Amino acid sequence: MAILEIKHVSKFFGGLAANSDVSFEMEQGMVMGLIGPNGAGKTTLFNCITGYYPPSKGDVVFDGRSMHGLLPDKVCKLGMVRTWQKVRPLAKMSVVDNVMVGALCRTGSLKKARDMAMEQIKVVGLGQRSGFLAGGLPIGERKKLEVARVLATQPKMLLLDEVMGGLNPAESEEIIHLILTIKNLGITQMVIEHDMKAIMRISDRIVVLNSGEKLAEGTPQEIVGNPNVVAAYLGSE
Amino acid sequence: MKRLLDPETTTGGASPAGVLIAITLLVFLFLFPRMVSDPYTLHIMILLFLSTIMGQSWNILGGYTGQYSVGHAAYFGTGAYVTMMLMQYRQVPPWYGMWAGMAVVVAVALIIGSICFRLRGPYFVLASIAVAEIIRLSAINLKEITNGAEGILITEIPPFKLGETVITDFLTKVPFYYIGLVLALLTIVITWLVQRSKLGYYFQAIREDQDAAHSLGINLTFYKNIALIISAMLTSLAGSFYAVYVGFIDPPTVLGLDISVEIVLICIIGGIGTIYGPVIGALVLVPLSEALRSNLIASAIFKTGIVSEESGIGNFLKENLAHAHTLIYGILVVVVILFMPDGVLGFFKALTAKKHKEAA
Structure with missing residues (x-):
């Protein structure tokens, strides 16, 4: 059974869709990479999952329970916590x-x-x-x-928002080891990261967001070979 | 990098020297009325205790939890009024009335807290001022129950009896000295206990970063309300004590905005978020305000000979300096904020830390 199900989550700020109709599932114990260009809606999705914002539409189901209407302290007590980009x-x-x-x-x-x-x-x-x-x-x-x-x-599940941001290569390497150690403890992790090499090494699967929508999902190898992802990052011809 | 030297935030034990000083000080304070019987000295000591209670109770909410209330007069005055009204109109002795005062204050605090603590930003500060003003204006206008602007004067305090033996009849300042001392110690002990409990950790986490605290499983509204209730109850106790001690209350003296500001000042000047801060703040503010009131400062200026008592400036100082305590407080706050942002206590701590470094 999936430990986390994101079901058609949308989040609107006025007319702006920071997330629109994002869906995916995570299995117990896996590391999910969440990537995308700046402004793709990664942190907004974290906020929707952990109770900082109520999603405008859709639902988040954690450990078989809907997170609808729960505030972050309750979400934490149920076993899901996040870290902060800043x-x-x-x-x-x-x-x-x-x-x-x-x-x-x-x-x-x-x-x-x-x-x-x-x-x-x-x-x-x-x-x-x-x-x-x-x-x-x-x-x-x-x-x-x-x-x-x-x-x-x-926690049963951690959401790490750019834990390697601003670190030098040696420090990043320590964090990568730390994430793998946590994985060995059986704790499920969702990781936002900009360092592609790192995310490819630690992730079991990757979800790519672009302009608030889910652009692609798959294993690291599938994501690297996906022409849409390449276009989103480097621009299409 | 700053190594944590301050044992207050960790559970490091007290040093034997510290314990010895504390015990000596306590014995001294308990024997003080036997050595000194001058009523004015006792009066100053009682004011010191009162200010300590007021500052310490604000400290729990403002210093530890980071929720700044500029309306603590609401709790101070409500405690004072409930106690006095019960005593004067219903013949309820104040040692029961103060509990009623606390109960009413908890109700008021819960109303403010459960509305304002859902919001971030300056709402709580603003609401705290507004509620204090509403209560002050109500006290002036609800003449039937509060006697309005005329205030309430106690005609007599019933003697405190245990069985048939009279413990005290409140005819001198000595019983008030001991009550004040015990209440001040009580608030200090309560703060100490709070600091060393889960509550203290949660309060400080909320002060340092609300979002982080929230994400770590802390119910923000609930714990802010707890801090407010503890703080309001202790402030109410201070109000009851003040009312019975002075024997007279009216809206401006117990519900005025200057009371709220003074409570904040005691804490800020001493050092917020520390146990000794409010004590230091009281030690600075009480003598200062007494010196101003009794025109000590003006006569000191005349003695130096800079200004002669008969000159125009001399007359002006004599007439006005006694009423200038708000102005002096204002200047004091500016000085403290500019030069000692962590209060007098923090200033001296930093100074000794510097000396340690230089010595090493």
Whole structure:
């Protein structure tokens, strides 16, 4: 059974269709790449899935349950969390406190939350930084902090919005490893990314959005060979 | 990169020296009325406690949760009015009346909160001012129940008895000193407990980034309302205490906008989002406003000899400086915002951190 079904989702802002009639499904444990030129509606789709915007039309079914009318906090409790393209550290709190906020969604005990947080901090490789203020971290570590924080909510599914954006090749490589590690934990992931090499390596399947519509869907090999996708990125002849 | 030195946000234990200082200070504060019986000194101490309670309660909502209310006079005044009306017209002793005050205040807070916290942006700030003004105007105009602009004067406070023994009859300032001290300690302990709980983490997450907090499973409206209710209840308690202590209330003194502003100032000047901030703020503001009121500053200026008391400027200062506390507060806020954005407490913390660095 599919863990996530996007059913004919449309989102209009006034007359502008940021998403129009987007449908696809995701299987448990897979990594789905979501790509498309700037303004294609990728982040809008994330917002529709995680409850930030109600879709204008269509429905999102997660784990057999319609997300209709649910706000992000409820969506998180049901096991689906997203990260942000522009990172959102809780700047005046320490790294471990940031991750604890995520963990507290599953427990009321600070001690348990701290243990859960430390575990995830080690998974993303921020073990040396746990006592630092989140606002003082460099961008690469902020991105890792975002991932640790969502992992601490014990999700079934993660939506990662450009976690490699602004990173140098070495840092991107670490994130790629991290995504594959998370996949091995059995957590389903949807990943927005502009780095084509990276997305080809990590994705089991890819959905291409263009001007709010789904342009193509398939394995990385199919997407590379799709003339419509090439046209959308490079312009047609 | 900034290493976290501040143990307040982590659950690091208190240092033995800190505990020793705190215990000494507590013993000193509890013995203080036995050593000093001058009523004016006790009065200043009581005002310090009152300001600490007011600042600390705003701190929970404004400092920790990041929801700025400029209408806390609504809760302060409502607590004061409910307690006084029950005592004067229904003969309910204030130690019961204050609970009624808190109950009414919770209702008011829930109405404001459940409407305004659904929205982002400045709506809550604006609504908080508006509600405080509505309550102030109602208190002036509902003459039948509030006695309008004339206010309410207590004729006598019933003695506080335990069984048949009279604990206190409230004839001196000493019982008020102890009540104020206990209430101030109570608000500090409540803030400390909140900070070290799930609530504290959620409040701070909301302050730092609402979208991030929301995505991590925090029900924004619910937790903002919780912060508002805790804050409003403690403010109401401060109002009840003030009313019974002074023995007289009218709309401008307990419901005026300047009360709301003063509550915010105590916290901002001391340092928001810290436990000691409001205490420091009270220590700065109470002596300052007393000095202005009793014209201490004007006479100090005359003593330096820069301005003679008989000159035109001297007369002007003597006449007006006592009423200029709002102006002075304004200047103080500008100075604090420009030079100590984290309040007096933050300023000194940064200073000591710098010294540590230079020493290392």
